[in-house]
Amino acid sequence: MSATAAEPWIGRPLKRKEDPRLIMGRARYIDDINAVGQLWAAFVRSPEAHARIASIDTSEAKAFPGVHAVFTGNDLDLEAPLPMAWVPPGVEVKNPPHWSLAKDEVHHVGDPVALVIGSDRYAVVDAAQLVSVEYDPLPVVVDLEKAYEGGDLVHADLGTNQCHEWSLGGGDLDAGFAAADVVVERRIVNHRTAGAAIEPRGVLADYRAGSLTLTSSTQVPHFLRLFLALQLGISEDRIRAIAPEVGGGFGSKLQIYGEEIALAWASRKLERPIKWVESRTEGMLATHHGRDQIAYTKIGATRDGKITAYHTKILQDLGAYLMLLTPTIPSLGAFVMSGVYDIPAVQTDIVGVFTNKMPTDAIRGAGRPEATHQIELMIDQLADELGMDRLELRRKNFMRPESFPHETAIGVVYDSGDYPKALDTLLELADLDAIKAAAPAGKLRGIGYSTYTEICGLAPSRVTGPSGFGLQTGLWESAMVRVHITGAVTVYTGTSPHGQGLETTMAQIVAQRLGCDPQNVEVIHGDTGTGPQGLGTYGSRSTAVGGESVARATAKIVDKARQIVAHQLEAAVDDVELSGDKFSVKGSPDKGMTIGEISMAAYIPENLPEGMEPGLEELAFYDPENFVFPFGAHGCVVEVDPDTGNVDVVKYAAVDDCGPAINPKIIDGQVHGGIVHAIGQALFERIHYDDEGQLVTSNFADYALPSAADVPSFDLDRTETPSPVNSLGVKGIGEAGTIAASPAITNAVLDALRPLGVTFINMPLGPQRVWEAIQEAKA
Amino acid sequence: MIPAEFDYVAPASLDDALKALADGGEDAKVLAGGHSLIPLMKLRMAAPSLIVDLRQLGELKAVSEDNGTIRLGALVTHHTVATGGFGLVSAAAATIADQQVRNMGTIGGTLAHGDPASDMPAVLLAYEGSVLIRGSGGEREVAAADLFEDFLTTAVGEGEILTEVRFPKLDGYGYGYEKFNRRQEDWAMVAVSALVKKGADGTAEDVRIGLTHMGSVPLRATAAEDALRGKPLNAESIAAAAELAAEGTEPPADLNASQDYKRHLARVLTRRALTTAAS
Numbered sequence A: 001m002s003a004t005a006a007e008p009w010i011g012r013p014l015k016r017k018e019d020p021r022l023i024m025g026r027a028r029y030i031d032d033i034n035a036v037g038q039l040w041a042a043f044v045r046s047p048e049a050h051a052r053i054a055s056i057d058t059s060e061a062k063a064f065p066g067v068h069a070v071f072t073g074n075d076l077d078l079e080a081p082l083p084m085a086w087v088p089p090g091v092e093v094k095n096p097p098h099w100s101l102a103k104d105e106v107h108h109v110g111d112p113v114a115l116v117i118g119s120d121r122y123a124v125v126d127a128a129q130l131v132s133v134e135y136d137p138l139p140v141v142v143d144l145e146k147a148y149e150g151g152d153l154v155h156a157d158l159g160t161n162q163c164h165e166w167s168l169g170g171g172d173l174d175a176g177f178a179a180a181d182v183v184v185e186r187r188i189v190n191h192r193t194a195g196a197a198i199e200p201r202g203v204l205a206d207y208r209a210g211s212l213t214l215t216s217s218t219q220v221p222h223f224l225r226l227f228l229a230l231q232l233g234i235s236e237d238r239i240r241a242i243a244p245e246v247g248g249g250f251g252s253k254l255q256i257y258g259e260e261i262a263l264a265w266a267s268r269k270l271e272r273p274i275k276w277v278e279s280r281t282e283g284m285l286a287t288h289h290g291r292d293q294i295a296y297t298k299i300g301a302t303r304d305g306k307i308t309a310y311h312t313k314i315l316q317d318l319g320a321y322l323m324l325l326t327p328t329i330p331s332l333g334a335f336v337m338s339g340v341y342d343i344p345a346v347q348t349d350i351v352g353v354f355t356n357k358m359p360t361d362a363i364r365g366a367g368r369p370e371a372t373h374q375i376e377l378m379i380d381q382l383a384d385e386l387g388m389d390r391l392e393l394r395r396k397n398f399m400r401p402e403s404f405p406h407e408t409a410i411g412v413v414y415d416s417g418d419y420p421k422a423l424d425t426l427l428e429l430a431d432l433d434a435i436k437a438a439a440p441a442g443k444l445r446g447i448g449y450s451t452y453t454e455i456c457g458l459a460p461s462r463v464t465g466p467s468g469f470g471l472q473t474g475l476w477e478s479a480m481v482r483v484h485i486t487g488a489v490t491v492y493t494g495t496s497p498h499g500q501g502l503e504t505t506m507a508q509i510v511a512q513r514l515g516c517d518p519q520n521v522e523v524i525h526g527d528t529g530t531g532p533q534g535l536g537t538y539g540s541r542s543t544a545v546g547g548e549s550v551a552r553a554t555a556k557i558v559d560k561a562r563q564i565v566a567h568q569l570e571a572a573v574d575d576v577e578l579s580g581d582k583f584s585v586k587g588s589p590d591k592g593m594t595i596g597e598i599s600m601a602a603y604i605p606e607n608l609p610e611g612m613e614p615g616l617e618e619l620a621f622y623d624p625e626n627f628v629f630p631f632g633a634h635g636c637v638v639e640v641d642p643d644t645g646n647v648d649v650v651k652y653a654a655v656d657d658c659g660p661a662i663n664p665k666i667i668d669g670q671v672h673g674g675i676v677h678a679i680g681q682a683l684f685e686r687i688h689y690d691d692e693g694q695l696v697t698s699n700f701a702d703y704a705l706p707s708a709a710d711v712p713s714f715d716l717d718r719t720e721t722p723s724p725v726n727s728l729g730v731k732g733i734g735e736a737g738t739i740a741a742s743p744a745i746t747n748a749v750l751d752a753l754r755p756l757g758v759t760f761i762n763m764p765l766g767p768q769r770v771w772e773a774i775q776e777a778k779a
Numbered sequence B: 001m002i003p004a005e006f007d008y009v010a011p012a013s014l015d016d017a018l019k020a021l022a023d024g025g026e027d028a029k030v031l032a033g034g035h036s037l038i039p040l041m042k043l044r045m046a047a048p049s050l051i052v053d054l055r056q057l058g059e060l061k062a063v064s065e066d067n068g069t070i071r072l073g074a075l076v077t078h079h080t081v082a083t084g085g086f087g088l089v090s091a092a093a094a095t096i097a098d099q100q101v102r103n104m105g106t107i108g109g110t111l112a113h114g115d116p117a118s119d120m121p122a123v124l125l126a127y128e129g130s131v132l133i134r135g136s137g138g139e140r141e142v143a144a145a146d147l148f149e150d151f152l153t154t155a156v157g158e159g160e161i162l163t164e165v166r167f168p169k170l171d172g173y174g175y176g177y178e179k180f181n182r183r184q185e186d187w188a189m190v191a192v193s194a195l196v197k198k199g200a201d202g203t204a205e206d207v208r209i210g211l212t213h214m215g216s217v218p219l220r221a222t223a224a225e226d227a228l229r230g231k232p233l234n235a236e237s238i239a240a241a242a243e244l245a246a247e248g249t250e251p252p253a254d255l256n257a258s259q260d261y262k263r264h265l266a267r268v269l270t271r272r273a274l275t276t277a278a279s
């Protein structure tokens, strides 16, 4: 196969290159990887939500057959506590020490207190039960609003449960509200969820001869190497971090976990490879959670529906400690607080609050689903208040297509967008009104919309870096493209795909530019020991930033290739262009060389231009100038059984715009998964701690992930508005569905319940909550 | 998710299985489909020292019918029951979890286990069926009403094996099964089994209502049954009877369903199940 102008590689719905090995069980996940002489680890975890560790007796566990060592918090002589990467200039962020193993106090159920290492996977789990820990219970802080107000403290020495305050605003808020005829205020709860990747976390630490190889089911191998160096005092060049096949992460593996550090430490101590794979229960207890915020929102508008001001105060439940990005998450939402609307005054005030729960951090969308949920609910609430059609109100306030690049009131510059077009496309895609009207007897149907944008493609380093937003890193990406002598291509990317199909997407980018078959473009990732530097996969950055760096490295290859062709065919460089599978001279398409012929010439350098180095291999670093802002319009119909409160999603239609589609099939897959993720949160999923701080939802019977049987099939369409930020024009799509869908579902439930007098409701919309809302409205 | 250490045998005959159980003492456990026992072992909520796997006992896989009684061997899977054409029994079995679970889980296992959230116990109760139980002391037949003693506690004693399940065919009865859960594959928040025999004059000659997950054991909604029995079958009489469905129940509450909500669900589902059964 070759690309022709009529049939380019970019834009084709190719099946994913990675799928055969994934589907046939040939992939190698951490559980499949073992080292010779390997020991196993098990963690002893606190059953208490908050307690002082009075004593730990490890003698019985140490004596258990097969056990080599048992370590507790004070044994681990690490250089520093676990990292937190956000130091916003001028903002105090209280960061209590967080160690791989708790030292004196435990702060949430599942906090690790001891590490058991032995020769047998089963023995260490048995021995862990023999570690006897005496706890002196301390007061437990669970409720976010109570924690914010004070009272019992999670960290007594901080003197407060409030971690930090952070604000972002622009425009004259007072004037905006003064100009409003109508002001609506709501308390919007976005409950706690889990990433629940299908593959649990796992680590294999192998320290030998002064070097550490750490294999981990992670999204961020390069960050991991850096922090292993800082924590263990090992020079970075002596550390290799590998993310093997990773079975999903959704942000939960964008983390530096204590288990990774503790295993590396213990491997160095015992000079043996050590492996640990978490159980699902451990995963629910001790893999970071997401969301968990309460927003007090206030929106003002004139009678004719022009929004004049929008203010949100957010309480973010941080959990017990700050992990890599814990306090940062709500701030990511603040960048797009006003959504797709042109609002002259916008202000977000965030307070981070500690509780005795597992820390929260990035989960798919990270702050942006919360922001979108808030503004999209508020738009519907406002429309009700104004007695205005919900779509008319949206259209009235959309940023105009001709206003892009559009600077919002808070100074964020949206790159490109056409919101009316996305909404029009949605309305053509599905006749939601007809589906609503076809409600069976006794059932109530409602329509919900969400017109959204999000900010992704993390990130322009000068905006997000230390002196800007305060992240202690750059967020560029790099790629290396190597054309082999046969014309086969290997691409090394610093991003670390974990199931999103990036091997195919990146191969298509390269194939398009080199005129080769993407099947012959191998994409290597997730290993600090091979290929270039990189910063991992998250924030829908892997194509918009990682893919662009691949495109740029490929462009350098193309430059060199054209020079070689011009030299060999005695033509001007400017006249050489790719046509089909050949770089040929303009006007004589038969006269040309394939990339294989060019690379042959490059590696057998008998006839290269004067002074040209042999070989065909290029490296590119790319730091984006701006974020990218995907957008779209989602609409759905739900059916409520008013007798039971049950909610069924009858129809879900979505139009998403992530710029020109590289692989539409992969994009659809990402949108499908994203929508299900958000339907999961809206209707089913919920991490719940009881008043004692015990996790009630610690397995998949109680933490209710939806399956295919619980959701409809989706109607999808796209608009394609290129981003001016990168040469591909692309924006992210991995998080978009999740960001868009929860307000569409919630608004639809409210639309269905409106005839019964229910005006507002918070997720999760389980049947009992919906039924109770109906009862309250009746009373 | 690693269970505690255990020994394992898969005897070739029922007698050998009973002997293995007797020798294994109080910590020996029978394994059928494993879809309740193995999760409990992985969570270390059960830690049997010996597993006696019944998989080789072909005699416990038979399905037969005699004299108006359906006889199902203990190892008959939910899938076989669901596709067997046994009226309400099949309708209920078809709602158990998903196809994978139905391929593994057994009717004997679910009845011996006695989880009040499971589907089959209340169905057996409504049918007034029975089970055969074998022990070293011989075989006994236990009526459904005597089988379920408490949460996860049944009349199947230590060292005993449930061998057969018996349902009367109940020709002439209409049935309805209403199961309410959050997701397709979930256990019932509440489920209602209804069996109604309509007399020639249109009145309810007999009414049986089984309640799932409305107590620590499966229950009959006797007040509702009594209210409808002998009455003309119409929307009003059914609604009136259904209002009594939760009478006297103390359903276990959880994160997703309070006692009040479950009682409400029992009333709604009873009305629906009776309506289907009477139509």
Ligand SMILES: Cc1cc2nc3c(=O)[nH]c(=O)nc-3n(C[C@H](O)[C@H](O)[C@H](O)COP(=O)(O)OP(=O)(O)OC[C@H]3O[C@@H](n4cnc5c(N)ncnc54)[C@H](O)[C@@H]3O)c2cc1C
Pocket (backbone or CB within 6 Å): B029, B030, B031, B032, B033, B034, B035, B036, B037, B038, B039, B074, B078, B095, B096, B097, B098, B101, B104, B105, B106, B107, B108, B109, B110, B112, B113, B115, B117, B118, B119, B120, B156, B160, B161, B162, B163, B185, B186, B187, B188
């Ligand atoms: C994800 C999931 C969802 C489920 N959803 C549902 C649902 O919606 N509805 C529902 O009803 N069930 C559900 N189940 C449970 C399933 O139906 C089980 O198969 C059933 O409860 C137990 O049957 P089993 O054959 O697997 O028994 P096992 O797990 O093998 O055994 C269960 C218990 O019974 C004992 N036992 C088993 N057989 C015998 C015997 N013949 N004699 C004496 N003792 C015996 C065992 O010792 C053990 O204590 C679900 C299970 C899973 C994993």
